[in-house]
Amino acid sequence: MNNRRDFLKETGAALLGSQSAFALAGSLSGADRSETSPRSKVVIARDPALHGQGTQPDEQRVLNLLDHALETYTGLDAKDAWKKVVAMGQAQDKVIGLKANGLGGKGIATHNSLILAVAERLQQAGVKAGNILVWDQNARFLEACGMAHNTDPAKIRCYSSDVAGFEDQESSWGVARIRITKILTRECAMVINLPILKDHSMAGVTFALKNMYGVVDRPFSLHADNCNPAVADLNAIPVFREKIRLTIGDAVSSVYEGGPGFHPERLWHPNALIVGEDRVAIDQVAWGILEKKRAEVGMPTFEAAGRPPRYIATAADAAHRLGTNDPKRINLIEV
Amino acid sequence: MVRRCSIWKESAVLVAMAVLVLGSSCKKGAQDPFPASGAIAGWQKTDATRVFEAKDLWQYIDGDAEHFIQAGVVSTSTADYTYNGNLEAVVDIHTMGGLDGAQKILETGLTRDAKTVQLGDQGVQYAQSVSFRKGRYVVRIVAYEAAPDAPQALMALARGVEQRL
Numbered sequence: 001m002n003n004r005r006d007f008l009k010e011t012g013a014a015l016l017g018s019q020s021a022f023a024l025a026g027s028l029s030g031a032d033r034s035e036t037s038p039r040s041k042v043v044i045a046r047d048p049a050l051h052g053q054g055t056q057p058d059e060q061r062v063l064n065l066l067d068h069a070l071e072t073y074t075g076l077d078a079k080d081a082w083k084k085v086v087a088m089g090q091a092q093d094k095v096i097g098l099k100a101n102g103l104g105g106k107g108i109a110t111h112n113s114l115i116l117a118v119a120e121r122l123q124q125a126g127v128k129a130g131n132i133l134v135w136d137q138n139a140r141f142l143e144a145c146g147m148a149h150n151t152d153p154a155k156i157r158c159y160s161s162d163v164a165g166f167e168d169q170e171s172s173w174g175v176a177r178i179r180i181t182k183i184l185t186r187e188c189a190m191v192i193n194l195p196i197l198k199d200h201s202m203a204g205v206t207f208a209l210k211n212m213y214g215v216v217d218r219p220f221s222l223h224a225d226n227c228n229p230a231v232a233d234l235n236a237i238p239v240f241r242e243k244i245r246l247t248i249g250d251a252v253s254s255v256y257e258g259g260p261g262f263h264p265e266r267l268w269h270p271n272a273l274i275v276g277e278d279r280v281a282i283d284q285v286a287w288g289i290l291e292k293k294r295a296e297v298g299m300p301t302f303e304a305a306g307r308p309p310r311y312i313a314t315a316a317d318a319a320h321r322l323g324t325n326d327p328k329r330i331n332l333i334e335v
Numbered sequence: 336m337v338r339r340c341s342i343w344k345e346s347a348v349l350v351a352m353a354v355l356v357l358g359s360s361c362k363k364g365a366q367d368p369f370p371a372s373g374a375i376a377g378w379q380k381t382d383a384t385r386v387f388e389a390k391d392l393w394q395y396i397d398g399d400a401e402h403f404i405q406a407g408v409v410s411t412s413t414a415d416y417t418y419n420g421n422l423e424a425v426v427d428i429h430t431m432g433g434l435d436g437a438q439k440i441l442e443t444g445l446t447r448d449a450k451t452v453q454l455g456d457q458g459v460q461y462a463q464s465v466s467f468r469k470g471r472y473v474v475r476i477v478a479y480e481a482a483p484d485a486p487q488a489l490m491a492l493a494r495g496v497e498q499r500l
Contacts, residue, residue: 055480055481103396103397105425105479106423106479107477107479107480138394200398201398201399201402202398202401203398206398213397219393219397220393220397220400223393223398227398257444258444260396260397260398260399261399262477263444263464263477264461264462264463264477264478264479265446265448265449265461265462265464266444266446
């Protein structure tokens with residue numbers, strides 16, 4: 001961002017992009033954040049029996065829960081819902097990225113069963129396996145999600161941001177000055193965001209918006225001041241606004257303290273998926289879930305702990321307009 | 336292809352750094368604090384030790400790195416293990432700049448249900464993890480899943496590390 005003209009140009013383009021961004025939930029959602037605009041829809045789908053007796057969730061139940069969440073969100077049956085997801089991103093014969101999160105290690109990574117369930121439904125909606133690309137920051141994070149490196153176009157592809165390489169040219173918005181992985185800039189027509197719900201020692205909450213730290217070359221440069229405004233600034237870069245179309249948040253398991261790493265003594269199983277297009281609204285809802293759990297176990301609020309996730313409000317402000325954090329303008333549906 | 340070569344080079348550098356850093360920072364000099372496969376009954380070391388200097392720690396633990404840096408971390412070494420072929424665990428050894436930093440890191444986030452154990456200068460155990468400090472080292476061993484024999488197995492591995500520091 002070099003000058004005011006560039007700022008207005010990029011902001012204008014981004015806003016135009018976001019006008020069509022919240023299309024999946026039909027009239028229940030909208031990107032125009034004026035007082036009269038429709039509310040942003042967020043669906044929390046739960047299955048208390050998701051884990052059963054095992055430590056890993058039941059794969060069939062995860063698939064069923066995913067269908068239930070998408071059907072509720074779109075008002076369509078699962079098959080049509082996925083076709084609509086693909087059509088929304090104009091990605092019928094293009095690459096669809098699935099951005100997972102394995103930073104916390106095997107104990108608290110996006111569940112493999114969720115990644116494979118999304119990939120299965122995309123294929124049933126007509127997407128070729130090789131046009132599905134699962135990725136994260138590096139190979140170890142992908143391993144933590146149960147994914148192995150694969151570039152064979154006959155299968156679901158899987159490789160990391162650092163292997164694909166980063167754009168030579170720096171992108172910037174506000175305090176965010178980074179280089180973006182070519183997976184996002186060149187490979188993917190659209191991205192389905194698959195974050196995992198966690199406490200974060202700096203940001204407070206890490207979920208839909210912060211998952212994009214795994215897309216850039218220097219995420220460490222974005223952690224000052226509780227990651228505010230860095231999370232909002234990063235997500236305001238046009239390519240993020242335009243391509244991150246749907247979030248299917250993994251709240252199957254979570255850590256309510258000690259994150260983003262794995263602390264088994266702070267692990268719990270909400271057994272839920274959180275679906276939406278407005279990532280600010282999703283993070284606002286996710287914040288509430290973590291606060292509720294912390295209160296249940298007698299832990300201080302994020303505010304009292306010195307790390308309120310202020311970046312969520314920043315992402316909703318007039319400069320960023322990435323979504324809404326106003327509970328009155330979030331249509332939260334729990335099933 | 337160029338990328339793959341680069342990855343191999345980076346891996347080689349990491350292994351070399353592991354040898355150098357651990358060799359120079361451990362009291363007993365040449366002894367690797369990470370028990371080799373079979374050295375502790377049932378435990379296998381499943382990958383090479385990786386070492387992250389303070390400035391690179393974000394690559395391993397993202398935002399958590401800041402707390403370690405503020406407490407004076409010099410480097411963090413990590414390796415994966417399995418117990419009897421199924422229970423997976425990770426061993427992290429943080430080399431701190433001083434005793435205060437080691438105590439701060441160990442005590443951050445401890446809960447009331449932490450069980451005190453005789454290990455190093457101070458040790459605690461949960462069902463799936465064991466942590467202790469010894470001098471300026473802080474060790475944390477975490478199992479990825481719960482198992483009936485996990486507490487006893489993790490303690491055995493922790494004692495193996497403690498003896499090598």
